[in-house]
Amino acid sequence: MPSISDGLFAGRAGIQSHGAAISVVSDNVANANTVGFKASRAEFTDLLAGSISGAGAANLTAGSGSNVQAIRPIFNQGTFEITGRGLDLGINGDGFFMVDNAGARYYTRAGNFKIDTDGTLLNQNGYTVLGFPSNGAGGLQSLNVNQATLDNVETTAVTIGGNLDAGAASVPLANIPPAPLTFANLSNTATYSTFLDVYDSLGDPHTMTIYYFKTPTAGEWEAYAYVDAGEVLGGTAGEPFQVGTTTMTFGGDGQRTAVPPTGIDITMNPVPWSNGSNAGNYTLSMERFTQFSSPSGINSITQDGEGAGNIVSFSVDGDGKLFALLDNGQSSIIGTIALSTFASPEDLQRVGGSLFVETTTSGEPVVGQANTGKLGSIASGSLELSTVDLASDFIKIITLQRGFQGSSRVIQSIDQLLNEIISLAG
Numbered sequence: 001m002p003s004i005s006d007g008l009f010a011g012r013a014g015i016q017s018h019g020a021a022i023s024v025v026s027d028n029v030a031n032a033n034t035v036g037f038k039a040s041r042a043e044f045t046d047l048l049a050g051s052i053s054g055a056g057a058a059n060l061t062a063g064s065g066s067n068v069q070a071i072r073p074i075f076n077q078g079t080f081e082i083t084g085r086g087l088d089l090g091i092n093g094d095g096f097f098m099v100d101n102a103g104a105r106y107y108t109r110a111g112n113f114k115i116d117t118d119g120t121l122l123n124q125n126g127y128t129v130l131g132f133p134s135n136g137a138g139g140l141q142s143l144n145v146n147q148a149t150l151d152n153v154e155t156t157a158v159t160i161g162g163n164l165d166a167g168a169a170s171v172p173l174a175n176i177p178p179a180p181l182t183f184a185n186l187s188n189t190a191t192y193s194t195f196l197d198v199y200d201s202l203g204d205p206h207t208m209t210i211y212y213f214k215t216p217t218a219g220e221w222e223a224y225a226y227v228d229a230g231e232v233l234g235g236t237a238g239e240p241f242q243v244g245t246t247t248m249t250f251g252g253d254g255q256r257t258a259v260p261p262t263g264i265d266i267t268m269n270p271v272p273w274s275n276g277s278n279a280g281n282y283t284l285s286m287e288r289f290t291q292f293s294s295p296s297g298i299n300s301i302t303q304d305g306e307g308a309g310n311i312v313s314f315s316v317d318g319d320g321k322l323f324a325l326l327d328n329g330q331s332s333i334i335g336t337i338a339l340s341t342f343a344s345p346e347d348l349q350r351v352g353g354s355l356f357v358e359t360t361t362s363g364e365p366v367v368g369q370a371n372t373g374k375l376g377s378i379a380s381g382s383l384e385l386s387t388v389d390l391a392s393d394f395i396k397i398i399t400l401q402r403g404f405q406g407s408s409r410v411i412q413s414i415d416q417l418l419n420e421i422i423s424l425a426g
Contacts, residue, residue: 006064007414013047013065014407020068022400028388035124036090036110036354037386038073039393045069065407075345078109080382086314087113087121090384093376095339096356098140098367099127107340107365109384110354119146121322121337125353131320132369133335140367143335145311145324153330155198155305156281160210161288162298164192164221166254168214176213176222181240186211186226192296199305200277206231208243210284212296219250219257219291225266225284233272244268244284250291263287306330316380320370339375340365 021042031037047064080090089111091097096107099122112124121129121143128142168191178185187193190211197205206227213222225244230237244266251257265286270279288300311324320337342348343363348356358365370378 004414004417008411010047010063010065011407011411011414013067014410015404017042017044017066017068018400018404018407020071022397022404024068024071025393025396025400028393029390032386032388032390034110034354034386035112036078036108036384037388038075038078038109039386039388040071040073042068043070043072072346073348073350074387076387078384078387080379081385082382084381086316086381087115088381088383089113089316089337090379090382091339091370091376092379094341094345095370095375096341096345096365097123098130098338098340098365099123099125099355100130100142101125101127104357105130106351106355106357107348108354108356112383115145119144121145125355129337131322131335131337134333136335140338141335143322143337145314145334153199153304153306154201154278154280155303157283157285158196158198158208158301158303159285159288160194160196160298161286161300162194163290163292163294163296164212164214164248164250165294165296166250166291167293168192168296170216171213173215176215177211177224183209183226183238183240186224186240189213191221194298194301196301196303198280198282198303199307200273200275200280202275202277203307204273204275204277205307206271206273206280219252221248221250221291222246223248223265223286225268227271231274233274235274241271243271243280243282246284246286248286248289250289254290254292256287256289256291259287316378318371318377318379320378336369337378338367339370340367341374342366 024040024042028039044066047067091109091111096109097111099106099108106127108123110124113129114122116122123129130140131143132138133141133143171189171191175189178189191214192212193209195207195209198208199205208225208227210223210225215222223246224242226240226242228237229235229239229241232241235241246265249257263285264283266284268282268284270281272279310327312327313325315323315325316337320339322334322337323331324334325331342358342365344361347359347361349359351357368375370376
């Protein structure tokens, strides 16, 4: 049968449970600025000691205080802080990033990632971030930026558009091209010239100069394309090496006549570059040229080549695809960052470092790509902030403090009553 002394144990239980709850709220407050942190709450249950029965009355159950049965994380969506950093990632919706440390797998909402000296993508704890590499076998692996494809795109087609001055003086046929053939003579003799870079199979650029000569025949122009012979196998540096030539004719309306059906004016001879790259094979189109009585000029130059690039930054799209951005304007996909979800994420075990591990009650992880199934999307250049509500937690501390003080006062009051009983016994 319960006695007055049982109130001491109820008071003690109240102090312990309210103290534990205050610790939970204090932990929330301490993590108000922790990336990806999920606030927790203490869940109280009552404790039973025994029952009091009376004649003709229902049994009355006497309690022995309270107990914190569970500390439950609340997986609400946090707000995002826009950082602009390509490797700062947030999850908009359900899911966890997966990281690995010596074979042990962890789950986290904190997406402030970094890259180590070996090029491996890591989280803030130094654990490898798991995903699906673009050149992998399909299973979860670490992602390494050194796997980015840095291949160049070799130039194969060049298109030039512009105007050639109809009022320019013509060049005698004997001087087209001039002799001796030097870049200086070409520049001094040509009616107009322009240059562009073309790229070989190794990504090296080569400057190609095109010289335009107006012939004595009305509406007729000769175009010659050269590169430096020093960049050609067996050539001499500083000397012109001809890679192609064409004749353009214009009608009285200033438009080209007799344009090749394919639009290609020059199919250049393969250029045997001296750097060991494959011989260059280019086509040159000048279909967009006109001849009006205005200064010669180029309106547009396009070519389909890009030099080999170096990684300058990274980006991640909403599906979790990780790209390396190169200084040649290209991008190369490294892989896809994986996400996972659980049947009961609240039953994951918190282990510190913004990490969780699965438990028997959380269920097995369902692994996939962002924006598929129940998995949320990736917000690149953003971090998910802590879900702690400081105002709410401070109010909760006040109520818990009152409960703690009340339990302490119960013990104090019972102590006084016990003293009275002892004094009566004396």
